[in-house]
Amino acid sequence: MSDRWEGPTRRALLGSATAVAAGAVTGGPATAATGQVPALWREFTRTPFTHPQIPYIGRAGQRAGAAHFPRRPVVADVRAYGATADGSADSAPAINRAVAAAGRAGGGTVHIPPGTYRLDGLIHVGHSNVVLRGAGSARTKLYATRSLTELIGAYGSRYGGDKSSWSWAGGLIWFCPADRFDSLTSAIRAKAWPFEGWTGNKRDEWETLTEVEPARRGSWTVTVADPGRLRPGRLVLLRLADDAGHTLLEHMAGGGPGPEAYRWDDKTKLTSYVPYEWPVRIARVRGRKVTLERPLPLDIRPEWDPRLTTHVEALTGSGVEGLTLEAVETPQAPHLLDRGLNGVAFQCAYDCWADDIVVRHMDNGFGLVSASACTLRNTRVAGRGTHHPYFCREGSHDNLVEDFVIEERTTPAPAGTQLHGINVEGLSSYNVWSRGDMRMGTFDTHRGMPFANVRTDITVTNNGRHGGDAVAGPLFGARFTHWNIRVTNARAGLMRIDGLAPYSATVGINEVTEFDQIDVPDFSGDLHSRLELYGTSGTVRPRNLYEAQREIPDVPSRTFSAR
Numbered sequence: 001m002s003d004r005w006e007g008p009t010r011r012a013l014l015g016s017a018t019a020v021a022a023g024a025v026t027g028g029p030a031t032a033a034t035g036q037v038p039a040l041w042r043e044f045t046r047t048p049f050t051h052p053q054i055p056y057i058g059r060a061g062q063r064a065g066a067a068h069f070p071r072r073p074v075v076a077d078v079r080a081y082g083a084t085a086d087g088s089a090d091s092a093p094a095i096n097r098a099v100a101a102a103g104r105a106g107g108g109t110v111h112i113p114p115g116t117y118r119l120d121g122l123i124h125v126g127h128s129n130v131v132l133r134g135a136g137s138a139r140t141k142l143y144a145t146r147s148l149t150e151l152i153g154a155y156g157s158r159y160g161g162d163k164s165s166w167s168w169a170g171g172l173i174w175f176c177p178a179d180r181f182d183s184l185t186s187a188i189r190a191k192a193w194p195f196e197g198w199t200g201n202k203r204d205e206w207e208t209l210t211e212v213e214p215a216r217r218g219s220w221t222v223t224v225a226d227p228g229r230l231r232p233g234r235l236v237l238l239r240l241a242d243d244a245g246h247t248l249l250e251h252m253a254g255g256g257p258g259p260e261a262y263r264w265d266d267k268t269k270l271t272s273y274v275p276y277e278w279p280v281r282i283a284r285v286r287g288r289k290v291t292l293e294r295p296l297p298l299d300i301r302p303e304w305d306p307r308l309t310t311h312v313e314a315l316t317g318s319g320v321e322g323l324t325l326e327a328v329e330t331p332q333a334p335h336l337l338d339r340g341l342n343g344v345a346f347q348c349a350y351d352c353w354a355d356d357i358v359v360r361h362m363d364n365g366f367g368l369v370s371a372s373a374c375t376l377r378n379t380r381v382a383g384r385g386t387h388h389p390y391f392c393r394e395g396s397h398d399n400l401v402e403d404f405v406i407e408e409r410t411t412p413a414p415a416g417t418q419l420h421g422i423n424v425e426g427l428s429s430y431n432v433w434s435r436g437d438m439r440m441g442t443f444d445t446h447r448g449m450p451f452a453n454v455r456t457d458i459t460v461t462n463n464g465r466h467g468g469d470a471v472a473g474p475l476f477g478a479r480f481t482h483w484n485i486r487v488t489n490a491r492a493g494l495m496r497i498d499g500l501a502p503y504s505a506t507v508g509i510n511e512v513t514e515f516d517q518i519d520v521p522d523f524s525g526d527l528h529s530r531l532e533l534y535g536t537s538g539t540v541r542p543r544n545l546y547e548a549q550r551e552i553p554d555v556p557s558r559t560f561s562a563r
Contacts, residue, residue, distance in 0.1 A: 035541040038507050038532040041548075048552050049218030049295045052254075053505040053530050055452035055479040056218065058549030059294050060432045061400030062319075062353045062375040065550060069319055069353050069375075072131050075108030076101050078117070085115025087143055092121035095132075095142075103127025103178075112323060114139040119172065122151055126178030128316045134323030137358045137380075141324045144172045147363075148340025152185050155340070158193035159269055159469070167338040168391050168423075169196060171345030171367055173325060177315045180348050196394050197370035198237060198277050198311040198348060205312050209236060212306040217299050220554070221291045224308065230290055234282050235350060237311045238296075240304040241275040248274065248304050252427070252451045254478030254503035258523030262474070270448060270473030273427045277395055279311065279350055279372045294398060295554075297429055297452065312348055319353040320344060326360040332385045334416040338363040343381075346371040354379055365389040365406075368396040368431075376401045385409035389441055391423040392431055393448070400546070402434040406441050419464040420444035424453050425472070433458065434546045442466060443482070443494040451477025457484045457544040462491040465517045474522035476501035483545040484508040486537045493517050498531040505530045508540030 044051045048058075059065060079085070081101070082094035095110070095117070102108045107129025114135040119142050125132060134140025148155070148170045155165040174181070180200075187194040187201050194201035209230060213223040224230065242248040246264040249271075253259040264271065276298070284291040290308075300306045327341040343359030345367035346352050353375045359365045361383035366376055368391065379401070381389040389406045392399060406421065413419065421441025422433050425448035436458035443455055447468025468475070480501045485508070487495050492512035497504055500521050511534070521527060533540050542548035 035539040035543070036533055036536065037541050040505055040507055040530055040532055041542065045552070048549070050216070052503050052528070053479060054481050054545075055430055055454065056295060056549065057430055057432045057454050057546055058552055059554065060373075060398045060430060060546065062351050062373060064293065064373075065375070065400055069321070069355060070131075070317065072107060072109045072129060074111045075105050076110045078110060078112050083112070083117055085113060085117060087116040087118045089118060090120035091117040092119045092123060095123055096121070099123065099125055099130060099132065102130045107317065109133050112140050112142075116141045116143055119144045120146055122148065122171070123173045124181060125173070125175045125318050125320075126181055126315070128318055130318045132173070132320040132323075134321065136322045137324045137356050140322060141326055142173075144325065144327045144341065148172070148342060150339070153189050155188050156191065156193050158195070159471075163336040164338050164340070165193070166340030166342065167336050167364065167387060168393060169345070169367065169369055170340055171342045172327070173320055173344045174347070175315055175318055175320075175345065175349050175352055176347040177313050180312050196347065198279065198314075198395070200312055206237065206239070206309045209308045209310060212238070212300055212308060214302060215296055215300040217297065218295045220295050221289050222296070222300065223288050224290050225288070227285050227288055227290060230282055230285050230308070232282055232284055235279055235311075235314055235316070236282060236308045238278040238280060239275050239307050239309045240298065240300070242271070243303045247301075248276065249449070251299060252276075252449060252477040253474065253523065254528065256525075256528070258502060258525045258527065261524055262522065264473070267471055267473035269469055269471040273395065273448060276427055277311075278397055278429075279314070297397070315349040316351045318349070319355065320357060321355045324358040324360060325362075326383070327362050329361045329384055331414050332387065332417045333363060335387070335418040338387055342367065345369060346374050349374055353377065358382060363387055364391060366391075366401075368392040368399050370394045370396060371399060372397045374399045376404065378403050380405040380407065382407040383409070384411045385413055385417070385419065387418060388420050388423050388444070390421070392428050393423065393426040393446070394428075395426055396428045397430050399431045400434065401432065401436075402546075404433070404435075405437045406439060408439045418467065420446070420467060421464045422455070424450040425468065426450065429453065432456070432546045434544060436460070440464065445475050445480070445494060447472035447475055449474045449477045452479040454481045454483065454545055455485065456481070456546055459486040459488065460495070461488045462493065462495055463489065466494055475519060476504065476522075478503035480504040481545060482506045482509060484537060484540050484543055486510060487512050491515060493519065496531070496534075498529040499527070501529055502527045503529065505532070506534070508533045508537050510537040511535045
């Protein structure tokens, strides 16, 4: 499959971006019809890839945010493999047989006709280009009766304690490459608690493709030592290790006196997340010049031993569409003791998606674990209450969650439980949450210093709480942006972040007040964080930061084959 992305010259880029801003203020700096354009937007359009407070997220999501998902031919109907649509028998084995057959065929769509299908096991999609498609979330239901603890076993934390890692990992529909899934589940059964990311349970399943010369954040092209193993369309990891002075972590926090004075050495959970691993496709190779499909998320400096590497084979081009995944209704578990009635999870997945999916009565809703360039669109979390409605962790980057809903819980929260919201942690970066309706929860920045993430055009009843161990380090790195946020209960916590997040921005938020969980900044001194159009949510233009960035052309035309 060939994808072609076109963009005009730098002059056209600036002209188009300026037109977006100018068009928003026709007739003066502020009118009832057009709203107000903040100075930050005007600044951003001049330096879209290197702005100090706002990240460039215009290419987040599956196939750089494509409007439509691939339509793959139907190659299997689950009824032909023994699934029953009346809920009378366990259909998980039949659905898994149909999914496996599609994988052996090289991909295709597995059709689940209208009805209710009982699941006494989990559904695993382990091959690329396989799509699980129901007849619509109102017509096809998968009814799950057992938890991941029952199906796989107890899952402890590699950091010790009695926590259940099913509180933030795994799904009853679980997208994960077959070999990676087998290694993960085998390690869990052996109680050898794994790392969950792109380079294996011990983070040692990689090899160097080439070293990379210094470059600046926002660059689309890098110079490599040896391009021999690189080709257009290849998915690689950019690997950046930290040095003894933790200058990479300081850079992720924006640099300067505050991060330089911060005590990094005792944040053992945070330092375990390094090296930073960023998956990206190669767009073009010309001599030693390599163009990437997205601009660099960070500087590349020699002291961080920069290199392009291999990774465990990723799952690509797979998705799930048009169904409801509902669990047997049980009380929500005490905090961090979830048994794993979890919804849809993407792990070591790239260019994958979910569309028109409802999860109900789950411990955790939708998960991105070492997942990048994925899109969750038209998703909904409903039912008795959820610990993490959405979690994004373990180095997940460039994902898009749009048109999402978190419904109010249908039963009161049991004592000892906790509600988070749209979670991000573990050095995850350049992720976007757009056009959301959060009737409960919060913007759960969960320590582990995620950076350069955007929440935009969201209405939220801010009644959740963030989590995160002290040893996981800061709540925020640099370039978090909250843009056009409507807080229905006027609670400031994790919404207005100009006093918390370094080199970040809060733009277009209604008046809010600190109460309940109140945080203090992790870094001393001037945070270089910006606040604009405070008290004016709904009037900021552009209304949606992600969609406005999509209108900014990126780089000169390039063509590559996405495999």
